[in-house]
Amino acid sequence: MENPYAIEMLNITKVFPGIVANDDITLQLKKGEIHALLGENGAGKSTLMSVLFGLYQPEKGVIKKDGKEVKVNNPNDANELGIGMVHQHFKLVECFSVLDNIILGVEPCKHGFLQKNAARKKVLELSEKYGLQVNPDAIIEDITVGMQQRTEILKMLYRDNEILIFDEPTAVLTPQEIEELMKIMKNLVAEGKSILFISHKLNEIMSVADRCTVLRKGKYVGTVEIKDTTKEELSRMMVGRDVDFVVQKEEKTPGEVIFDVENLSVGSKTSKKDAVKNVSFRVRAGEIVCIAGIDGNGQTELVYGLTGLEPVKSGKIALCGKDITKASIRKRNTSGMSHIPEDRHKHGLVLDYTLEDNIVLQRYFEPEFTGKTGFLKRGNIRAYAERLIEQYDVRSGQGPVTLARSMSGGNQQKAIIAREIDKDPQLLVAVQPTRGLDVGAIEYIHRQLVAQRDAGRGVLLVSLELEEVLSVPDRILVMYEGEIVGELDPKTTTAEELGLYMSGAKREEK
Amino acid sequence: MKKEKRSFLQNNVVQSLLASLICIVLGLFIGFIVLLFINPSGAVDAILTIIKNFMVFPNGNIALKYLGNTLVKTAPLLMCALSVLFSYKVGLFNIGAAGQYVIGAGVAVYAALAWQLPWWLCALLAMAAGAALGAVSGLLKSYFNVNEVISGIMLNWISLYSMNMLLVKVKEDTSPYTKQIAIHGKAALLPSLGLDKLFYNNKYVTIAVPLAVLIAVLVWVVLEKTKFGYELKATGMNKNAAKYSGMAEKRNIIVTLMIGGALAALGATMFYLSGYEQWATSQSSVPGMGFNGIAAAFLGGLNPIGTIFASFFIQHITEGGAYVDKTMYSSQISDLISSLIIYLCGFVLFMKHVMSKHAAKKGGKE
Ligand SMILES: Nc1ncnc2c1ncn2[C@@H]1O[C@H](COP(=O)(O)OP(=O)(O)OP(=O)(O)O)[C@@H](O)[C@H]1O
Ligand SMILES: [Mg+2]
Numbered sequence: 001m002e003n004p005y006a007i008e009m010l011n012i013t014k015v016f017p018g019i020v021a022n023d024d025i026t027l028q029l030k031k032g033e034i035h036a037l038l039g040e041n042g043a044g045k046s047t048l049m050s051v052l053f054g055l056y057q058p059e060k061g062v063i064k065k066d067g068k069e070v071k072v073n074n075p076n077d078a079n080e081l082g083i084g085m086v087h088q089h090f091k092l093v094e095c096f097s098v099l100d101n102i103i104l105g106v107e108p109c110k111h112g113f114l115q116k117n118a119a120r121k122k123v124l125e126l127s128e129k130y131g132l133q134v135n136p137d138a139i140i141e142d143i144t145v146g147m148q149q150r151t152e153i154l155k156m157l158y159r160d161n162e163i164l165i166f167d168e169p170t171a172v173l174t175p176q177e178i179e180e181l182m183k184i185m186k187n188l189v190a191e192g193k194s195i196l197f198i199s200h201k202l203n204e205i206m207s208v209a210d211r212c213t214v215l216r217k218g219k220y221v222g223t224v225e226i227k228d229t230t231k232e233e234l235s236r237m238m239v240g241r242d243v244d245f246v247v248q249k250e251e252k253t254p255g256e257v258i259f260d261v262e263n264l265s266v267g268s269k270t271s272k273k274d275a276v277k278n279v280s281f282r283v284r285a286g287e288i289v290c291i292a293g294i295d296g297n298g299q300t301e302l303v304y305g306l307t308g309l310e311p312v313k314s315g316k317i318a319l320c321g322k323d324i325t326k327a328s329i330r331k332r333n334t335s336g337m338s339h340i341p342e343d344r345h346k347h348g349l350v351l352d353y354t355l356e357d358n359i360v361l362q363r364y365f366e367p368e369f370t371g372k373t374g375f376l377k378r379g380n381i382r383a384y385a386e387r388l389i390e391q392y393d394v395r396s397g398q399g400p401v402t403l404a405r406s407m408s409g410g411n412q413q414k415a416i417i418a419r420e421i422d423k424d425p426q427l428l429v430a431v432q433p434t435r436g437l438d439v440g441a442i443e444y445i446h447r448q449l450v451a452q453r454d455a456g457r458g459v460l461l462v463s464l465e466l467e468e469v470l471s472v473p474d475r476i477l478v479m480y481e482g483e484i485v486g487e488l489d490p491k492t493t494t495a496e497e498l499g500l501y502m503s504g505a506k507r508e509e510k
Numbered sequence: 511m512k513k514e515k516r517s518f519l520q521n522n523v524v525q526s527l528l529a530s531l532i533c534i535v536l537g538l539f540i541g542f543i544v545l546l547f548i549n550p551s552g553a554v555d556a557i558l559t560i561i562k563n564f565m566v567f568p569n570g571n572i573a574l575k576y577l578g579n580t581l582v583k584t585a586p587l588l589m590c591a592l593s594v595l596f597s598y599k600v601g602l603f604n605i606g607a608a609g610q611y612v613i614g615a616g617v618a619v620y621a622a623l624a625w626q627l628p629w630w631l632c633a634l635l636a637m638a639a640g641a642a643l644g645a646v647s648g649l650l651k652s653y654f655n656v657n658e659v660i661s662g663i664m665l666n667w668i669s670l671y672s673m674n675m676l677l678v679k680v681k682e683d684t685s686p687y688t689k690q691i692a693i694h695g696k697a698a699l700l701p702s703l704g705l706d707k708l709f710y711n712n713k714y715v716t717i718a719v720p721l722a723v724l725i726a727v728l729v730w731v732v733l734e735k736t737k738f739g740y741e742l743k744a745t746g747m748n749k750n751a752a753k754y755s756g757m758a759e760k761r762n763i764i765v766t767l768m769i770g771g772a773l774a775a776l777g778a779t780m781f782y783l784s785g786y787e788q789w790a791t792s793q794s795s796v797p798g799m800g801f802n803g804i805a806a807a808f809l810g811g812l813n814p815i816g817t818i819f820a821s822f823f824i825q826h827i828t829e830g831g832a833y834v835d836k837t838m839y840s841s842q843i844s845d846l847i848s849s850l851i852i853y854l855c856g857f858v859l860f861m862k863h864v865m866s867k868h869a870a871k872k873g874g875k876e
Contacts, residue, residue, distance in 0.1 A: 309753065309754065328756065329753065329754065329756040330756030333756050334756075339754070341754060347750050350744050350751045351748065353744065361751070362755050362756070365737060374738060375736050376737055
């Protein structure tokens, strides 16, 4: 009988300093299936995929292709075996065009000259065949994340890869782009490709995958057929307990105004028009206000303006009654503002610092951590980091001295959240705080946001996730093309109505 | 057993040391090949001479005296290396150290000869001048986004010619060299506090030597133990995160280059106020000290303490080159060989990268 498996990873064990990232894990990918890989943050999903892609050598275990044992010593081997990977954080050359990125490393040459026309033709054919719309001449840094991802996918297809690994492809996409990607993935398997798909979003797994393998803390839990299972069962397998998908929250009357934004305008980096136009809103003590909208409608610039990362053009920002429109970032941070940034690698972390040094990034200058003579109080820093790691369940190989770079994406995010919430801010600006987190961690973060609110703090949440927008906040402000076009009550509104506002089809008269 | 070896190889310090040693051996080896090509019969002797340096003298006292000379030149090199290293930690490539060194030399020598100032005041003035030059690069970088390498290189030449012009005023009547400080600017001679006695009365060995080592330790302490160092390194590793956390990244860049400038200028003071050499106002190339500082910083694994040894080694090789048999090799050979080795030193980071990548594959650390 013919072997039904495209690739098999048998009894894989991979050890990092201080942690067994993969402990005797077996994963079998059938030909022509979409196989989901599910597990908490730090469960070892990315590690397992890196082993398959030849980035890491396992201590134990074998990899078989079409039933035959193979060695994958590096990504080139993987490529030869037809294995391609889209990484959790993309690996594109920012200043190159889409086409150049796709052919990078496998440039078609004749007598030493590039044959770009042939390459372009092949890329256009592939993009047509699988419905992957890209502009081959656009420069990577100018295009949306969605198109960057399509470039990554085309890169795999261009190399005739048969086994495609997607490591959390949807974490950075808008809901529209996600739907698009799901369609593309289905096209790909229809054309005979096999897909390994990592995601924390159970809805996506339920809608697109055929089977799902679950990992927990580096160990194999089981493999299930999607048609025989439910979201609840999957999350139970993954976290080891029942997960509450509904945000628990009591009625509360908001108190005095904590944050007051008046007629704020912020310029744009890419166009002449302002990215944020004349925006006004307030956040009161004890309420969660959510800025909703499709990505790229000025939310990023609004947050930059509010937190001081970019200067504002006009308008006024007041925190607890004090005007902070022109205040420095440090001043804002010390007068009660916390900021969970959108991009954790760009702003949130110094990746080459240890976890403990990252945990004090907003407080290192306080007397608790720096003495009068300017020397750091290492002992206090360690103790503080240990407390936060424990309290917020930040998992890593070596605790406080782990390099931030070596931590799993979700745990990096948890470290930032611990740092920002523990500052006990008056106002917490949380930009997509649950991006890349597992369901258990999301539940935890949402509880933290509600706890802040219940403690009489203000929370400004910026989210692209419809589910989050509809369940966490007390008020929703919808942003469209740099303006706030509507205020909605999450208790009475629907996903459809929200969608109309977000797409600009509907707006409130001023 | 196998596990232990792996984690041993992954140790950062071990990796740095190993990478440096490999580069040194490789450099000596290539130097040897070149010597073989030029004149095979003397190659073994020549390379041994270079490695031995002052130890070629059978008489212990003489050897000691020449060891002193190597140390005299090590101090300024170490200071330039520290200047480069300090800036590098903040993500800046201070190629301007060469010019800052020149400015330091010019100001110190001028203050000594024209104004008869005491050594410490000359040193302070020189440091101020070096810092000012660093500030120019820093301001250009933080407010106009001018790359510090470009502005540094241009300032190197500007410094050289302006210092030549300045020092013409205090040169000897019959030669392009500045007057001897030992005669015309006695107050500016660095005190030796009896150190000269240790090196068989080598009068050029002064407090500069221990001072340079002390400053290296100080740089290490500042970078590793203080809030200031924490901020600077964070700025160097991720300036967006530094900005996000409210650090004044623009100011940090300027301050860093000012400190770098002061360090290099102090290095020049340590050398020229020892009286070892006079400044030639006819010079038309920037002294190599600042550039060699780059090599020393990398060879030292970008660690201030490692840099102490790296600076000594580079100066040791350079001095050793001077003793190569000139009947067999042209007199430029010493420069050629030491440059080769210094050049190879630049590959330390590359070596380290290769090693850690290798270790990562097996062991899995970044
Ligand atoms: N290069 C590395 N060096 C040391 N430890 C590592 C390295 N890469 C991962 N780890 C550790 O291995 C564990 C598994 O990490 P991995 O990135 O595979 O998790 P993950 O399942 O992908 O999580 P996430 O959903 O958060 O992305 C984590 O505890 C992480 O700290
Ligand atoms: Mg991952």
